[in-house]
Amino acid sequence: MAIVSRKVSDLSGKDAPDNEFASVVVRQHPDIDQPKALDVLVPELESFKDIGDLVILEVRTPDGHTRDIYVKVADFNKAAPNMGEILRNARGTRGRVPGTRVGNGG
Known part of the structure; x- marks a missing residue:
């Protein structure tokens, strides 16, 4: 038996190798009281204008x-x-x- 670990986008749920992900820190948003980190696929960064x-x-x-x-x-x-x-x-x-x-x- 093997344990398989995979990374998925917090935005889309799509999985990909680690080298295709960016880390996005949300420092301020009305729904949070402290910074939060998101794993986002590089092409998904385009949604942040x-x-x-x-x-x-x-x-x-x-x-x-x-x-x-x-x-x-x-x-x-x-x-x-x-x-x-x-x-x-x-x-x-x-x-x-x-x-x-x-x-x-x-």
Whole structure:
């Protein structure tokens, strides 16, 4: 007796060799409260249409709530006449604040 293992698409139920599958992580959807992974055949990826150039924003409000906002690049750039310059000069999310130095204070 042999044990046979096969991989099937979470979308269509079709089976195929491992090298024909992509892994898709659904990070946000109204029906889930945590990321979920799907095994999807490569041709099935075409059903996920890319909506174009997006800016993904993480917004933290003063009350401590965090949410993601997805905005088209053109709409995001309308928020300020010099958005490219503003972004280039903005502080990073890691490391030291620009203009600070590491030292012993002496």
